[in-house]
Amino acid sequence: MIAIARILARRVVLLVPLMLGIVLFVFLVMRFSDVDPASAFFQGANPTPRQLHDFRQQNGLLDPLPVRYVHFVGDLLHGDLGISALTRAPVVEQVTTALPLTLQLTFLGLGIAVVLALTGGVTAAIYRDRLPDQLVRVVSLTGVAAPGFWLALLMIQYLAVDRGWFPTGGYINPADSPSGWLRTMTLPAFALSLPVAAQLTRIVRTAVVEELDKDYVRTAIGSGLPPRVVVGRNVLRNALINPLTVLGLRVGYLLGGAVVIETIFSLPGMGKLMIDAVQNGDPAVVQGVVLTTATGFVVVNLVIDILYLLVNPRLRDAAR
Structure with a gap:
């Protein structure tokens, strides 16, 4: 059992950089996609450029990518997957319901x-x-x-x-x-x-x-x-x-x-x-x-x- 526990601990440690790599990949793909989170949040509401700018500023979308990635990882560690643009409900609630x-x-x-x-x-x-x-x-x-x-x-x-x-x-x-x-x-x-x-x-x-x-x-x-x-x-x-x-x-x-x-x-x-x-x-x-x-x-x-x-x-x- 000691051998199994030691090997299992080694596997878990190796998962940390793997998960960080997955998070980085998803983060970059979503940030360089054509979907604008601000426009998605106000879809159907005809927001003004000022409203879009204020939303991006409040949600850190104007920060440099490294800063946004650090905030993104921090939110994930707290179980925060963001807010749905469609339902205005936390994404984690929808995932918890569907999973x-x-x-x-x-x-x-x-x-x-x-x-x-x-x-x-x-x-x-x-x-x-x-x-x-x-x-x-x-x-x-x-x-x-x-x-x-x-x-x-x-x-x-x-x-x-x-x-x-x-x-x-x-x-x-x-x-x-x-x-x-x-x-x-x-x-x-x-x-x-x-x-x-x-x-x-x-x-x-x-x-x-x-x-x-x-x-x-x-x-x-x-x-x-x-x-x-x-x-x-x-x-x-x-x-x-x-x-x-x-x-x-x-x-x-x-x-x-x-x-x-x-x-x-x-x-x-x-x-x-x-x-x-x-x-x-x-x-x-x-x-x-x-x-x-x-x-x-x-x-x-x-x-x-x-x-x-x-x-x-x-x-x-x-x-x-």
Whole structure:
């Protein structure tokens, strides 16, 4: 545990310059964009040049960029993401309202992807070059080639419109109706997760096949251990390193893909918040959503790093 704590502390320290770099990148992109925060704040009100100048002066928009960046970082450290030009409400309130739904969708999709990938990949590896393996490979290849938005439209047409098994969109809070929440989230989660599950399935299959060909597996089975015990206790643990690497990278896809999926299924999450902010010219909200999403991606990858250490003790020794 001491080794894990030491390595975790090292990872957290390395996150500080990474987060500062992300904040700097978002800051510069937003400051050099064509959207003027002052004009956005007064949109539809026909402000005078004097009003625009006073707004820029009061909000530090006339300060040099380094000074504005320091103030920007200071505001972020205090949990201040700015004020929405459209609603005049703090951006952090809107993000706090929309974020739980996006996290529900992302982690539900992640769970589905992991279950499908492990089931399909291990099955294909055990029955390699036989019918189950061929079927899994065909299905996974099809899933890799199919974009999530296309799958979402197909699901809406055949499972929601034609058969009425699921709603075409909308959201029900799980506190109000768990079954209603599950019905509204099933199609979006599957549409989001299937491309990731297909890619992970191929990687899991390859990793498990490589482990099954190693000498220790043949020795363990030859000594009388049941194959399912060898696969579950040893093979999977050693084979999950590469899939975990890809999984950490694909979480970014899940978070980004949620923007499109939420729009298709009319889910009031971060995706809809982002689209509305872009369409209405609300730079503070766009900035807040991007920073929140980037922070979530960094945190998830930190969790993946911890999982590396738990899955493979040799990584702990190498990182000391």
